[in-house]
Amino acid sequence: MTSALLPGEKPAPGPLTADEQDYLDRLIVRHRGRPGMLLNILEEIQENQPKKYLPLDYLEYLSSRTGIPGAQIFSVATFYALFNLKPQGRHTVCICRGTACHTRGSKALLDRLKLLLGVSEGEDGGSADKLAATTPDGEFTIRTVACFGQCALAPVVEVDHQILGHVNERVLEREVEAVRKGARS
Amino acid sequence: MKKIRDLASFNEAREAGLEKLLPAVPRIAVGMGTCGAGNGAESVFHAFSDSIEQRGVSVQLARTGCFGFCAAEPLVNVWIPGKPLVILQKVRPDDAPAILDHIAAGRIPADLALCRIDEWDHITAHVKFGTGFEEIPLWNEVPFFRGQKKIVLRNCGLINPDDIEEFLAVGGYQALYKALIDSNPAAVIEAIQAARLRGRGGAGFQTGAKWEFLRRAKAEPKYLICNADEGDPGAYMNRNEIEGDPHSLIEGMLIGAFVTGASEGIIYVRAEYPLAVHRLRTAIQQAEEWGLLGEDILGRGFRFHLSLVEGAGAFVCGEETALIRSLEGRAGRPTPRPPYPADSGLYGKPTNINNVETWFNIAPIVLKGPAWFLETGSPKSPGTKVFSLVGKVVNTGLVEMPLGTPLKTFVYDVGGGAPLGRAVKAVQTGGPSGGCIPSDMFDTPVDYESLAQLGSIMGSGGMVVMDEDNCMVDVARYFVEFTHSESCGKCIPCRVGLDKSLHYLSRITHGKGTEEDLKTLDELSRMIRDASLCGLGQTAPNPVLTTMRHFLHEFEDHIRARRCRAGVCEELALSPCENSCPLHMNIPRYLQLLKEDRLEDAFVSVVLDNPLPASTGRVCQHPCDNRCRRAGLDEAVNMREVHRYIADSIYPAPQFEELAARVASLRKPATGKRCAVVGAGPTGLACAYYLALLGHEVMVYDSNPDAGGMLRHALPDYRLPKDVLDREIELIRRVGVQFTFNTRVQEEITLNDLDAQFDAVFLAIGTWKENWVYLPGTELKGVMPALPFLEAVSKGEPTALGRKVVVIGGGNAAIDSARTALRLGSDVTIVYRRERKDMPAIHEEVEAAEAEGAKIVFLASPHRIIGDESGRVKALEAVKTRLGEYDASGRRRPMPTDEIVRVPCDTVILAVGEAVDLDFAKASGLKIKENGLIEVDRYTLATSRPKFYAGGDLITGASNVSNAMGYGKKAARNIDRMLTGEERWTSLWPEFVYDMTVPAHPGASRRHRVREADPLERAKDFREATYGLTTVEAMEEACRCLRCDVRNGD
Amino acid sequence: MPDRVSIRIDGELIHAKLGQTILEAASATGKFIPSLCHLKGLKPVGACRLCLVEVAGVGRLLPSCTTPVQDGMAVTTRSERLDHYRRMILELIFAERNHICAVCVSNNHCELQALAKRLGVTHVRFPYSYPKAPVDATHRQFVLDQNRCILCTRCVRVCAEVEGAHVWDVGGRGVGSRLVCELNRNWAESRSCTSCGKCVQSCPTGALAAKGYAAEEMVKRAETISRLVEAKGARA
Structure with a gap:
């Protein structure tokens, strides 16, 4: 993937570039006819996007090349928590809301983080308990996850895919600050 | 790559693996499951790798999975030829050189050693490591491991999961080999049935029976699916099983495929488990290369293809029909059964789904036979189960225990109880589908039936320990919030029902709930349980129903008293310290007033909240310390000593007169009501003080010639000098409380006399x-x-x-x-x-x-x-x-x-x-409970006799000063409401204006402690043994407060 | 195996065809079991849970729309518990979205409303959610008002199974579930919609309606869908 293929902030309608079509064609061929094909394809598309989301144009093309109805693709893309239909921030801070983390105070961490980054709940129209919100400057996305399965380290926070265990408010502030500074330099 | 096609090539591979597992040189294996990595195992591995390279020593370095003791991560296995395998705990990267030094000398660093393993039963093989190092405990002598039996986790943390040869070395794929050679599928299914192996995903259905359905199905192809979409919050055993031993899963599925006639296998694994996905991909690839997957497996003409699909984050996909829909490229919405997957599953073809752990049990049963399997566990639930023991417990980690082990073994023996000496309140099993089991039921054996009887389920094995700081209403709300957001939305009971359940639970945790809400919640929960389409909805009400069954008093506290004892529900408390204080003192207020150098206002604030601030400032058990949020940064604010300081600065000082008058001026106009208080101890004094402030005429009776009760007569002078107490009682007199001393109830004055003379009577006799x-x-x-x-x-x-x-x-x-x-x-x-x-x-x-x-x-x-x-x-x-x-x-x-x-x-x-001397209460119309204490309404403290209230030791048995005073305060509020028919309580407090912002930089100083007199000197007489804080120290303590009472957005 | 079985419904002996569901067997003999997501001719989904019945010897309640009859089965379609649950489910539907009958095109011709009357739902004990659900009036002939949608998915199924267009599906999950048109398009921009109107006819409430009707004027003919499928089946 090269960044030249990225759609802009607001994806322009219209056909994809030849490279993008080619990429998607190869992806489809690789998974065609296998159980879990649609999930695997969507996961790969999102993973290969720098902004970790599913561009609508891609889904359109996918529908036309596989014959899977667009409504079904949209249904799948909005059903699973992993998929994003909006571009994600440059950095992701993900707070675990699993039971062990909850009993050890993850809600206070989440509240602190929202305050710290100036994000209010439910930006994505999601309910308050399922958060995925991006700061206006596109730097940070705050997410919650049902459980990382890192319960022995509770409470757990993931900052840019790095797991931090036994986090308290001070550690969280320090990490976010470190990432922010790293981002600006 | 050499494919295994016969016994000779099989043995050859095993030999090669054994040479890696037990090489001629020392071997170091770093535990690198996700949990190890989260604790820094990656850098430990690199530290070893660098040191070994630098020194050029001959040491074999490997990665392994997790041995289960997550609280002691990172774990490092060290094996010196001829010696036992030693597991080191909490290894840091800079330990590596010293460890290598020790190994070079044939020793083990004693300070890091967790345990040793002389020999290990891999079930499918037996490995002898060696002898020696007797000073290190054997693995099963360590409390965390005692009683554990590792059948599922037989290889985890001991072999390199990325190396198929090591798996072969410990007997891997032997059961498959045996099954293929015997070529008797029916016999294998019979063995699984005879072993009574039950599905480890939660429902506990007989695995053998499910396999038989699939074997009998006619259509082709048949699919086998492994459900590794472990989505229960608080459970992570499947992740560790896969990360530590992926080939055992593959082998189990291969055997299942052979005996049921399936040709396609799919492992559906959570995308949130990248390491497990990676290890599985490697394992599948290796198995294909070695001829263990694909066409003509082991040269026996059997074919089986295995692929991996990453689940994209939907808890409901743990439901088999939803998982199948997900694989078909649709949203994971369950479909009704029948048809069952064995008849019409993936793409309408016969399909069988088992959980990861179920597959792990197959090879041992095939190899050792059902009789061996039945030796472990309980008759209805044989075998073991892996649990993730987490939450408020000292030793967190993965625990594999025989089914039927009592819960208390998990919580106390293995887990070591709650940290910080807190009391364990409950264990939550089964995640969002399970329930909370209270600590007085910890004798319950952990098996499918026993847990179901208590309204919970075993589920996939999550076990979350809760202590007194956890609010059970909040726990119920938390789980409903989870299932509500994971509901697929297909059926109405689950989609809308859980939404409304969440609404009621939120209302209750916000202090806005009603008794009617509780009733509706119960009805709604039963409907959702009975009417929902799939397991998610049918079990989602369990956390609500079990907490309402076992912890109803907590719901009632939230509704009737607007109280959350655990201090979790923020809306119901000013701050954690206030919530924990039996007197509910507004602690942040007096700290802030002191910080603003307003000592006199601070004194008024303190004394309006607590009429004995100097005494309690010395002898209170200070529960506030345990809840202070500052403790998360360094140490709790020393709140008790600050109010002692404030009180000590005013009582003996000239301002006392003026401030006593100021407090007395807050007294409400006379109501004309007369109240009697029996007992001039802390409970009685507190009640009398507030009743007087509320404008009632108050007479306190006591058998002693003076006031103070236990404070005066049970607390020695070196803890509480009596002149301090005298000044506090003087203030209580100034607000209008009157005393009649040397008067014993039932001797000098009877309850009937009191009834006749007073409008309300409060009984507050101590445990004499x-x-x-x-x-x-x-x-x-x-x-x-x-x-x-x-x-x-x-x-x-x-x-x-x-x-x-x-x-x-x-x-x-x-x-x-x-x-x-x-x-x-x-x-x-x-x-x-x-x-x-x-x-x-x-x-x-x-x-x-x-x-x-x-x-x-x-x-x-x-x-x-x-x-x-x-x-x-x-x-x-x-x-x-x-x-x-x-x-x-x-x-x-x-x-x-x-x-x-x-x-x-x-x-x-x-x-x-x-004990309380209740002679006076007999034949007085006061109901006495079985334990010899007076029965009162929990919320109003009213006794069974009209006009009579009781509090303190009389209703709780011997307690402590602050608790006792808390009852006095509460009684005053309720008596006033009864006498006036109004809620006038909060109007007692004048408005205090003070800064309501969170300090940007709270005071940096450490907690100040009181100084003590020299122990040997002070033990010579009864002078006070401690000195209070100095002015500077008290100010600095006040500045340390984080102001939890200030709410964002207020 | 005989292709006819005998079952008892509310004590009455009934002969049914093997392979029939309890609901089919019951309606063939004129017995009423309430349901909203079921529509004869479409694949049953068991979503509304109104058709739950008690079957002797089975601990849990079974959806009659998907449970096949078995010889000797004894079914109870009315009981205090069933009535209680059904009313509660209807109340939940009313509380979920904005079902304001007085201004609805389907007023007096609405299956939800009729069922509520029949089952004696006189008030809703649950607090209303009042969501802000969108209305799509872009289509030339039809209009979609999500405020009246109960997510029965009849429209999704009729479009995919009968018309073969698969314009509709359900996006999101839980209470956030919404009917979506293709990749979340306006209906007018749909590329697969044939404007056949089957979705409108099958909709039990006023969520899908033809344009140009005032309140109380929209009368739907869901049974035409059933007859169409029957005719197709007979032709094949």
Whole structure:
């Protein structure tokens, strides 16, 4: 993937570039006819996007090349928590809301983080308990996850895919600050 | 790549693997599951790798999975040829050079060693590591591992999961080989059925029966699916199983495929488990290369293809029909059964789904037979189950136990109880589909049926321990919030029903719930359970129904008293400290007022919240310390000592007169109502004070000639100088409280008299009757109960105290007696039957007693008191105890041993608890409970007799000063409401204006402690043993407050 | 195996065809079991849970729309518990979105409304959610008002199974579930919609309606869908 293929902030309608079509064609061929094909394809598309989301144009093309109805693709893309239909921030801070983390105070961490980054709940129209919100400057996305399965380290926070265990408010502030500074330099 | 096609090539591969597992040189294997990595195992591995390279030593370095003890991560296995395998704990990267030094010398760093393994039963093989290092405990001697039986986790943390040869070396794929050679699918299914293996995903359906359905299905192809979409919050055993031993999963599926005729396999694994996905991909690829997957497996003409699909984050996909829809490229919405997957599953073809752990059990059963499997576990639920033991427990980690093991073994023996000595309240099993089991039911065996009886389920094996700081209403709300957001939305009961359940639960946690809400919630929960389409909806109400069943009083507290005892529900408390304070003092307010240098306002604030701030400032058990959020940064704010400072600065000072007048001026206009308070102890004083402030006429009766009760007569002067108490009582008089002393209820005045003369009566008599234990020799001269002894000393009356004193007990009265006896010049020994940490006395008091020269004998249960010829005490004999099983309080029960200790002495003080003298209450129309205490309404403190209220020791048994005062305060509020028919309580407080912003930089200083007088000097007389904070120290403490009372967005 | 079985419904002996569901067997003999997501001719989904019945010897309640009859089965379609649950489910539907009958095109011709009357739902004990659900009036002939949608998915199924267009599906999950047109397009921009109107005819409430009707004027003919499928089946 090269960044030249990225759609802009607001994806322009219209056909994809030849490279993008080619990429998607190869992806489809690789998974065609296998159980879990649609999930695997969507996961790969999102993973290969720098902004970790599913561009609508891609889904359109996918529908036309596989014959899977667009409504079904949209249904799948909005059903699973992993998929994003909006571009994600440059950095992701993900707070675990699993039971062990909850009993050890993850809600206070989440509240602190929202305050710290100036994000209010439910930006994505999601309910308050399922958060995925991006700061206006596109730097940070705050997410919650049902459980990382890192319960022995509770409470757990993931900052840019790095797991931090036994986090308290001070550690969280320090990490976010470190990432922010790293981002600006 | 050499494909395995016969026994010779099989054995060849095994040999190669054994050489890696037990090489000729030392081997270091770093535990690198996700949990290890989260604790820094990656850098530990690199540190070893660098050091080994630098030194050029011959050491084999490998990665392995997790051995299960997550609290001790990172774990590192060290094996020196001929020696046992040693597991090191909490290894840091900079430990690597020293460890290598030790290994070079044939030694093990003792400080890091967790345990040793001489030999290991891989079930499918037996490995002998060696002998030696006897000073290191064997693995199953470590409490966390004791009682564990590793069948599923047989290889986890011991082999390299990325190396198929190591798996082969420990007997991997042998069961597959056997099944293919025997070529008798029916026999294998029979064996699984005979072993009564039940699905480990939660429902517990017989695995053998499911396989038989698939075998009989006619259509082709048949699919086998492994459900590794572990989505229960609080459960992560499947992740560790895959990360530590992926080939065992593949082998189980291969055997299943062979005997059911399936040709396609799919592992559906959570995308949130990248390491597990990676390890599985590697394992599948290796198995294909070695001829164990694909066409013509092991040269026996059997074909099976295995692929991997990453689940994209939907808990409902744990439901088999939803998982199948997900694989078909649709949203994971379950479909009704019938048709069952065995008839019409993936793409309408016969399909079988089993959980990861179920597949792990297959190879051992095939190899060792069903009879062997039935040896472990309970008859209906044989075998083991892996649990993730997490939450408020010291030893967190993965625990594999035989099914049927009682819950208390998990919580206390393996888990070591809650951290910080808190009391465990409940265990949550089964995640969002399960329920909460209260601590008094911890004898319950953990198996499918027993847990179901309590309304919970075993589920996939999550076990989350909750302590007294967890609110059960919040826990119920939390789980409903989870299932609500994971509901697929297809059926109405689950989609809308859970939304409304969440609404009611949120209302209750916000303090807006009603009794009607509780009833609706119960009805709604039952409907959702009975009417939902799939397992998610059918089980989602379990957390609500079980908490309502076992913890109804917590729901009622939230609704009726607007209280969350655990302090979790923020809307119901000003701040965590206020919530924990029995008097509900507005602690942040007086701290802030002091910080603003407004000492006089601070005093008014304190004394309006607590009429005995100087006394409680010295003797309170300070529950606020345990809840202070500052403790998360360094240490709790010393709130008790700050209000002692504020009180001590005003009472003896000239401003007292003016401030006492200011407080008295807050008294409401006279109501004309008359109230009697029986007992001038802390409970009675608190109640009388507030009733007077509320404008009622108050008369306090006491049998003593003065006020103060236990504060005056049970607390020695060195803890609470009586002039301090006198000044506080003076303020209480100034607001209008009157006293009648030397008057005993039922003798000088009867309850009927009180009833006739007063509009309300509050009973607040203390526990003055000593519990008399049955002990041979208590009739001897020199045996005395603690309270009368302390009372006599406080009144300056003579006591028959000898030179060598033994105190029996571990509460505050025992310690007070001991320190008093020391001051009277005696030699003191305290005998206590449990451990130090179990002592109910304030911890600092125990330390102070020891510093002053008291000896304490722990784990000794008094057996008899021996007298001399003259009938005087000569010695105390006690039976040494050892710690047995855990009791319902979470403490280990002392069990007698043969050993007897004898302490020579001439005095024995019994401080084993006090009781209330209820003689007065008999035939008075007051209902008395079975435990000998007066029955009151929990929320109003009203007794069964109209106009009569009771509080303090009378309703709780012996307690402490602050709790007792809390009841007095609460009673005053309720009595006032009864007398006036209005809720006037909060109007007692004038408005205090002070800064309501969170400090950007809270004070950086550490917690200030009180200074103590030199122990040996202070033990000579009864002068106060501690000095309060200085002005600067008190200010600095106030500045440390984080102001939890300030709400964002207010 | 005989292709006819005998079952008892509310004590009455009934002969049914093997392979029939309980609901089919019951309606063939004129017995009423309430349901909203079921529409004869479409694949049953068991979503509304109104058709739950008690079957002797089975601990849990079974959806009659998907449970096949078995010889000797004894079914109870009315009981205090069933009535209670059904009413509660209807109340939940009313509380979920904005079902304001007075201004609805389907007023007096609405299956939800009729069922509520029949089952005696006189009030809703649950608090209303009042969501802001969108209305799509872009289509030339039809209008979609999500405020009246109960997510029965009849439209989704009729479009995919009968018309073969698969214009509709359900996006999101839980209470956030919404009917979506293709990749979340306006209906007018749909590329697969044939404007056949089957979705409108099958909709039990006023969520899908033809344009140009005032309140109370929209009368739907869901049974035409059933007859169409029957005719197709007979032709094949």
